[in-house]
Amino acid sequence: MNLPIYMDYHATTPVDPQVVEAMLPYFTEKFGNPASRQHQFGWIAEEAVESARNIIAKAIGAEPREIIFTSGATEANNLAIKGIAEAWKQKGNHIVTAATEHKSVLDTSKKLEKYGYQVTYLPVDEYGLINLNHLSEIITSKTILVSIMTANNEIGTIQDVGAIGKLCHGRGVFFHTDAVQAIGKFPINVQTMNIDLMSLSAHKVYGPKGVGVLYVRSINPKVKLTMQMDGGGHERGIRSGTLNVPGIAGLAKAVELVVGLMDVETKRMKNLRDKMWNEFQSQLDEVYLNGHPTQRLPNNLNVSFLNVEDNALMMSMKDVAVSTGSACSTVDLEPSYVLKAIRVSKERHHSAIRFGLGKFTTEEEVDYVINRVVESVKKLRELSPSYYKQKRVVNV
Ligand SMILES: *Cc1c(COP(=O)(O)O)cnc(C)c1O
Numbered sequence: 001m002n003l004p005i006y007m008d009y010h011a012t013t014p015v016d017p018q019v020v021e022a023m024l025p026y027f028t029e030k031f032g033n034p035a036s037r038q039h040q041f042g043w044i045a046e047e048a049v050e051s052a053r054n055i056i057a058k059a060i061g062a063e064p065r066e067i068i069f070t071s072g073a074t075e076a077n078n079l080a081i082k083g084i085a086e087a088w089k090q091k092g093n094h095i096v097t098a099a100t101e102h103k104s105v106l107d108t109s110k111k112l113e114k115y116g117y118q119v120t121y122l123p124v125d126e127y128g129l130i131n132l133n134h135l136s137e138i139i140t141s142k143t144i145l146v147s148i149m150t151a152n153n154e155i156g157t158i159q160d161v162g163a164i165g166k167l168c169h170g171r172g173v174f175f176h177t178d179a180v181q182a183i184g185k186f187p188i189n190v191q192t193m194n195i196d197l198m199s200l201s202a203h204k205v206y207g208p209k210g211v212g213v214l215y216v217r218s219i220n221p222k223v224k225l226t227m228q229m230d231g232g233g234h235e236r237g238i239r240s241g242t243l244n245v246p247g248i249a250g251l252a253k254a255v256e257l258v259v260g261l262m263d264v265e266t267k268r269m270k271n272l273r274d275k276m277w278n279e280f281q282s283q284l285d286e287v288y289l290n291g292h293p294t295q296r297l298p299n300n301l302n303v304s305f306l307n308v309e310d311n312a313l314m315m316s317m318k319d320v321a322v323s324t325g326s327a328c329s330t331v332d333l334e335p336s337y338v339l340k341a342i343r344v345s346k347e348r349h350h351s352a353i354r355f356g357l358g359k360f361t362t363e364e365e366v367d368y369v370i371n372r373v374v375e376s377v378k379k380l381r382e383l384s385p386s387y388y389k390q391k392r393v394v395n396v
Contacts (some may be wrong), residue, residue, distance in 0.1 A: 004319040005365045009204075009299060009358035010153045010181060011323060015250070016206040016359070022253035023208065026246035034243050035234060045245050052252030056213060059259045060198065061189035068214045068235045069248055073180045074104040075229075076199035076214035077147075079239060080176045081108045083225030084145045084197070085117055088174075092142030098122045098130050099341040100157075101149055102178055109147075118142070127292035128157030128342050136167055145174045150182035154338040154354060155291030156300025158182065165194030174223060180204050180212075184258030185266055185297055190215055196223050200255075202247065206359060207254030211247030214239070261359070269357045270298035272366045276355060277301055279370045284377055288348055290339060299357040304348035305373075308380045313353060316376040320369050323354045 006014075026048060034049045036042025053064040070076045085095065097109050099121045109119045120138050122130045130148060139146070146168050151158045161177055168175035176197035179188055184205050190198060198215040202208055216238060217223045227233075231240030258265075280287045286306035305313060310324035324336075339349050355369070 001362070001364050001368065004321055005369060006321045007355050007357060007361065007365075007369060008321045008323050009356035009361075010354065011356070012203050012209065013206045013358055014360065015203075015208055016254065016257060018257060019207055019250045019253045023246040023250040026249050030245075032245075034245060035232065045243075048245055048249050049243055052248045055252040055256050056200075059255050060183075060215060061191045062215055063218060065236065066190075066216055066218050068216055068238045069243055069251075070212045070214055070239055071210055071244070072203070072212040073102075073178060073199045073201035074212075076201075076212050077102065077104040077176075077178055078108050079214050079228050080197040080199060080225070081105065081145065081147055082112065082228050083238070084174055084176070084223075085112050086226035086228075087224050088144040092140075092144045093117045094120070094140060094142040095145045095147065096120045096122060096135065096138055096143060097147045098124060098149070100124050100128055100152055100155075100338045101147065102153060102180075105147055105149070105178060122148075124157075124341050126342050126344075127295070128152055128155050128338070129292065129295070130159060130164075132160070132163055132167060135164065136171075139168075139171050139173055143171070143173050145176060147176040147178070150177045150179040150188065151185065151297050152291070152338065153181050154336060155302045155342065156181075156297035157292045158186070158295045158297065161188075161195065162193045165196075168196075169194045174221075181297060183255065184262055185299070186262070190217065196221070197225075202251040202254055205254045205258040208247050208250045211244050211251050213251070265359060266298045269361070272361060272363060273299060273301050273355075273357055275363075276366055276370055277303070280305075280373065283370075283374045288344075290342065290344060290348070290352055301355040301357075303353055303355070304344065304351045305353065305377045306347055306351055307384050308351050308377050310351050310353055312380055313351075313373075313376055316380060317372045320372055323356070324352060 030044050032041030032045035034046040053067045056067050057064045095117055097105055113119050124130055148159055148164050150161050165175045174196045177195055178199045180201045183200055196217045201212040227238055229240050234240050288304040290302040290304060314324060335349055339352055
């Protein structure tokens, strides 16, 4: 077993060697620009892109032409929300999202507020779920878009996307979902779930960084949106810019692998994740699960170890890579807005650790992390005067 141990798979994942292999030819001998229609080099690159489009479309129940390649999910989220806002401003200016969305959705929404759009940030319950009745009540004739993520990157909570999609379609409102964390964890079908726009990212599923997808529905209803990256009109005029061919080839391979292995891997990760949680509960007191107990990503465990400061715990086990709060909001050290939204107590908030398991996580690593966490929590609690006092009182 190699140290340090990586248990932060919600932040990013290593590229699968099979994905690297699928990408390599497109850096060197097959280097053409897929937009070059006049020669072989272009055709070969275009063939790779169209094959990737087919694979990804098939994995989510879409048509190939509904797959728009982007530089990642941040761009896909920006394009979906700003693109709809700009194209449909005659119809209305109201957008609905949730308080627990990724920063690329929240900050895009905030930006639109500056330009006169009205955004409702739906609250969530203690498990991180939105309320469908509440959503239904908030939609008006001015509502043009609902954007709710499929699964949360911090607490792992899975929304009932199918029900949200059905509700939106019944009311004639477009539905966008950020499915970055969900793809490959459980089946996603844009038809049965009534999804109009969906964001994906390669580097969360063992693909390369810097490439992603926006699925854009082309029929029932056709989704019209305004290009945000102006230029040559690539990708059916929805996203300009020369395509990242090696990245796209890698993304397709990554999606194919992660969807193909879904049943086996999901079960395996869930077992390892449950082992961790069971061991924490049996070996430590005052541990709390953040997020939904069952409607949850199989590889996510977000736990508060009461009376232990999250950063102190992380520092005391430097050979284990986990995360406190959200790793996505890079520099800011403010407490996690997702934990705030589910209204955990201050104590739980400041003692929360996110464990993210993945394809390369072994049982040996899980056992090591369990021991390391238990040992560190016990040691830190010994040092914590408040906890010590509390314990003594209990013992007396
Ligand atoms: C990582 C992540 C993103 C951002 O994806 P990038 O491709 O890194 O821009 C968006 N949404 C969620 C839920 C994520 O986990």
